[in-house]
Amino acid sequence: MNESNSVQRQVDAVYRAESRRVFATLIRLLGDFDLAEEALHEAFAVAMEQWPRDGAPNNPRAWLVSVGRFRAIDTIRRRTRFDASLAELAERIDAAEPDVRADEDVEDDRLRLIFTCCHPSLPQDAQVALTLREVCGLKTEEIASAFLVAPPTLAQRIVRAKAKIRAAGIPYQVPSIEDLPDRLDTVLQVIYLVFNEGYAASSGPSLTRADLSGEAIRLGRLVMELLPNPEVMGLLALMLLQESRRAARTSPEGDLILLADQDRSRWNQAQIAEGRALVQQALSSQQVGPYALQAAIAAVHAEAPSPATTDWTQIVGLYGLLAQIEPSPVVQLNRAVAVAMRDGPQAGLQLLDEILAEGDLANYHLAHAARADLCRRLGETAAARASYQRALELVKQEPERRFLESRLRELV
């Protein structure tokens, strides 16, 4: 009884540690997601049966890949009786080298899987769902509830994506050197989207869904391990530095607390230290990208013991650089807010009104909230009220709405 419990625990531990790696290698060997998934489960079923009797193998991962592969060949051969075209497939897989060796090859399999799941020919919501499902091993129901969609909708999204991978011939490979920057960009976008969905849920009653952010950070670490590129470092640093403020950014009632009002002793110093070290490394690489710059801005905030002692000159400069390599009205908005902190609200308001006049941010609630705050600091109560009201018309998230309402009430 105890003996079988301990083997059960051992199989469970191997499943948690190795199942995604085994899965990635099986996809490479079998060339099909569903076949690989089936083979993975069969391999673990055989392990449950054999390991208690014969003892666990020395290299459980290689054993599982090998058993899964043979089981898949058997499955295809059985189906061959009904579909002759499968015979060739079974022969091809059988003839291929069952190379399950060096650890780095296995890690390459995981990197291939990430690039397949984040292929630009898949719609972005499918990229996200597929990455969380196939790379992270999350259950369909877990992903559906995290993104507030019905499980059948999400399941269908995944089924369609897998069908497209098969029919359109989306390859299972790390992109060529010339395609790598673009393709890596898509991967980083997916990871940051998952992080943001966990950090600042786009709608709904709860401000954060910590599990998704944790999953995104794990993905970021995995990609950095496999591909230590400065933008990967920058993204991981950015996520860690934002995550370090999680405990301080909401009140016990779930209300939003602005950066300036946060209790900085509650910031996670281990995450800040790791994030800062990564920022340094990314900035010294000579090819500074948008993630590294955003991480550098977050690092300047993290270094300041209080809002007043923040190095706003450096933050304004970093936003200026960011606006050069990635021109966006939201970056301009953030720069205007930093200018207001450095030179006073009047200077910030002037810049902000120029940006609003461009029209791109007319329906962006944070632009109106920022304007309201600057007017409030200048004592222009009527203008502040109008801007808070405009922001309230546009806001979608409950805690942000409560925050804006309380600011509006505080206006005399």
Added chain:
Amino acid sequence: MKYMLLIYSDENAWTDDEQQRCYQESVQLTQDLHASGKYLGASPLHSVTTATSVRVRDGKRLVTDGPFAETREQLGGYFLIDAQDLDDAIAIAGRIPSVYKGTVEIRPILELTGLPTDQ
């Protein structure tokens, strides 16, 4: 895998010179593809103003002037290729001269048994 690359662009946006150059470069591309064993077929199409549409409904054949659908960009030609995978097909699509003016849509070929073969 076989792919059909469908080339769409606004016909009126081409000068005669541009069109001639596009044809020449496309012919060169077919030669390159043929040399690497990836060429199955390719051709530009005459203007959409020469199009005729046919449908049979209730046993009656209806012939109308013009394309199936009036769109801002029109189907102007195609490449039929045998590529390694979608990434290979994307790379080839990026070498079609019209990609700089219009859009190339990549569609995987659905293999059907029983079709006549050239060999």
